[in-house]
Amino acid sequence: MYQLALSRMREFYREPEAVFWVFGFPIVLAFALGLAFRNTGPGKLQVGVASGPGDSAMAATLGASPRLTASVLDTATARLRLRTGRIALFVIPRGGDSVVYRYDSTRTESGLARLEVDDVLQRARGRQDLVAVRDDRVVAPGSRYIDFLIPGLLGMNLLGSGIWGVGFSVVQARQRKLLKRYMATPMRRSHYLLSFILSRLVFLIVEVVALVGFGWLLFGVAVRGSFASLAAITVLGSFAFAGLGLLVASRAKTIEGVSGLMNLVMLPMWILSGTFFSYSRFPDVMIPFVKALPLTALNDALRAVMIDGAAVTTLGTPLAIVVAWGAVSFVIALKIFRWR
Amino acid sequence: MRWQEGAPGRALRERLGIQLQETQLADKLTVSEVLTLFRSFYRQSHTVDEVLALVELEEKRKARVVTLSGGQKQRLAVACALVSKPELLFLDEPTTGLDPQSRRQLWEIIRRFRAAGGTVLLTTHYMEEAERLCDRVAIMDHGKIIAQGTPKELIASLGADHVVDLALTQPGIPEDLVDVLRAMGGVTAVRTGGDGLSLTVVELHRALPALLAVLQQRGVELSLLTTHHASLDDVFVALTGRQLRDT
Numbered sequence: 001m002y003q004l005a006l007s008r009m010r011e012f013y014r015e016p017e018a019v020f021w022v023f024g025f026p027i028v029l030a031f032a033l034g035l036a037f038r039n040t041g042p043g044k045l046q047v048g049v050a051s052g053p054g055d056s057a058m059a060a061t062l063g064a065s066p067r068l069t070a071s072v073l074d075t076a077t078a079r080l081r082l083r084t085g086r087i088a089l090f091v092i093p094r095g096g097d098s099v100v101y102r103y104d105s106t107r108t109e110s111g112l113a114r115l116e117v118d119d120v121l122q123r124a125r126g127r128q129d130l131v132a133v134r135d136d137r138v139v140a141p142g143s144r145y146i147d148f149l150i151p152g153l154l155g156m157n158l159l160g161s162g163i164w165g166v167g168f169s170v171v172q173a174r175q176r177k178l179l180k181r182y183m184a185t186p187m188r189r190s191h192y193l194l195s196f197i198l199s200r201l202v203f204l205i206v207e208v209v210a211l212v213g214f215g216w217l218l219f220g221v222a223v224r225g226s227f228a229s230l231a232a233i234t235v236l237g238s239f240a241f242a243g244l245g246l247l248v249a250s251r252a253k254t255i256e257g258v259s260g261l262m263n264l265v266m267l268p269m270w271i272l273s274g275t276f277f278s279y280s281r282f283p284d285v286m287i288p289f290v291k292a293l294p295l296t297a298l299n300d301a302l303r304a305v306m307i308d309g310a311a312v313t314t315l316g317t318p319l320a321i322v323v324a325w326g327a328v329s330f331v332i333a334l335k336i337f338r339w340r
Numbered sequence: 341m342r343w344q345e346g347a348p349g350r351a352l353r354e355r356l357g358i359q360l361q362e363t364q365l366a367d368k369l370t371v372s373e374v375l376t377l378f379r380s381f382y383r384q385s386h387t388v389d390e391v392l393a394l395v396e397l398e399e400k401r402k403a404r405v406v407t408l409s410g411g412q413k414q415r416l417a418v419a420c421a422l423v424s425k426p427e428l429l430f431l432d433e434p435t436t437g438l439d440p441q442s443r444r445q446l447w448e449i450i451r452r453f454r455a456a457g458g459t460v461l462l463t464t465h466y467m468e469e470a471e472r473l474c475d476r477v478a479i480m481d482h483g484k485i486i487a488q489g490t491p492k493e494l495i496a497s498l499g500a501d502h503v504v505d506l507a508l509t510q511p512g513i514p515e516d517l518v519d520v521l522r523a524m525g526g527v528t529a530v531r532t533g534g535d536g537l538s539l540t541v542v543e544l545h546r547a548l549p550a551l552l553a554v555l556q557q558r559g560v561e562l563s564l565l566t567t568h569h570a571s572l573d574d575v576f577v578a579l580t581g582r583q584l585r586d587t
Contacts, residue, residue, distance in 0.1 A: 004377065186381055
């Protein structure tokens with residue numbers, strides 16, 4: 001079995017493409033997303049002022065605010081820019097003391113711009129603030145997008161490498177009649193399947209270290225819980241997904257067939273399981289189903305440890321879900337596995 | 341013993357070595373890694389060096405499978421079958437598609453295994469191969485065994501030791517000519533195929549002059565005349581009534 005696992009690993013690391021997709025890709029993704037959503041604070045909001053009498057004066061008033069950039073635009077240009085999101089709000093002075101704010105109320109930026117613009121305009125006209133306010137700005141580590149993202153990517157990576165790593169090599173061995181050849185030796189079937197899990201375990205260490213190390217070095221994403229908890233969770237997750245990978249590959253005869261099945265399994269989880277954004281955005285009816293997915297449970301557990309510093313013992317429910325998925329799919333895979 | 345899952349099946353498989361025609365070994369592994377993997381399945385086995393020496397692949401031990409030639413791959417497949425020191429070796433068309441030199445190398449490997457007391461079950465489409473290597477031959481047609489015995493017995497079953505193939509310059513073969521030839525002394529069988537004739541004869545030195553005399557008398561001209569010792573090929577053709585089909 002040790003030799004089986006060893007050849008499994010050799011076959012893997014001698015395939016440069018596979019190595020990239022498993023190790024390189026999540027890091028590139030983390031890097032790109034980390035840059036895009038880095039915390040420089042909210043940037044300046046772009047607003048437009050309708051051209052007309054007093055337009056430049058109003059633009060100057062608005063531009064004086066540290067959070068706004070105002071420009072004078074005609075109505076047609078403004079409509080286009082509003083639609084394409086290049087301005088958040090369009091201010092139309094209506095003479096005297098009335099103005100119209102034109103914006104899309106579903107856009108967060110526009111809502112912010114509405115508040116800020118209104119504030120500036122009202123104060124400029126002499127509104128008095130009645131409550132004394134002092135801003136106390138806090139930058140809490142763990143609340144940034146990248147802090148949310150790294151555990152999600154870790155979960156996604158465990159899913160991907162588990163299913164790809166196991167699924168492809170099983171189906172390839174079946175297609176090349178290697179499975180049939182192995183069946184003609186005294187090799188134990190369980191050893192063959194376990195060898196996948198064993199080799200996954202070795203690569204798991206590399207994967208976790210690479211991604212967590214990367215997040216820590218470049219973005220200062222810390223692991224607030226213990227590394228032992230993180231290790232325990234990733235091991236469980238990796239077992240579960242290797243089991244799922246075996247299940248996906250248990251019948252398929254061709255690489256094309258198994259690729260389709262893999263995408264069928266993975267794609268919904270990438271979207272639903274809160275890898276890139278919180279699954280709480282989905283309607284309430286869906287939440288119980290989303291929570292029952294193995295990747296959701298794993299992501300929740302990883303975030304609890306990395307962001308909140310939770311102990312493994314408090315994560316019974318999500319980990320039970322992960323283990324149940326792994327155990328059930330492994331048993332089914334063993335039952336229905338096509339050995340030739 | 342039966343071929344089954346679990347301990348009895350494993351005990352049986354410990355004693356077998358198998359080479360399957362369709363198996364493609366993992367491309368990315370080296371020769372010695374493949375053999376190390378296979379020997380790890382068995383309780384007793386040759387070392388990698390021993391089995392590499394058996395199939396003469398020593399200089400390729402560090403080469404990846406993907407870089408091997410067809411003949412080398414086939415020898416590696418046989419090596420995987422030999423590594424467990426099997427008592428019984430199954431080889432499924434081991435030389436199909438190989439160049440003559442690689443074939444000879446494989447024959448040598450099989451001969452040595454046989455000489456060391458092993459039993460080989462070999463399937464092949466090459467009658468010449470069966471004739472050279474096998475103690476007993478079974479000829480199968482449409483999944484049924486239609487004849488078996490030693491190569492000598494099978495050839496002797498033709499009732500003649502020479503085969504004469506001839507072709508005529510004229511198109512078509514007259515029916516009465518075939519009848520005349522059949523009636524000739526020393527001729528045991530006449531088969532027609534295309535515009536050629538094939539005669540199995542007992543005493544070539546008597547039959548041949550008689551044959552030529554008959555042909556000359558009838559004014560038939562020959563475009564081809566060859567003779568050879570009867571072989572398993574002839575047995576196969578005689579039994580199945582057709583040339584050896586491929587696949």
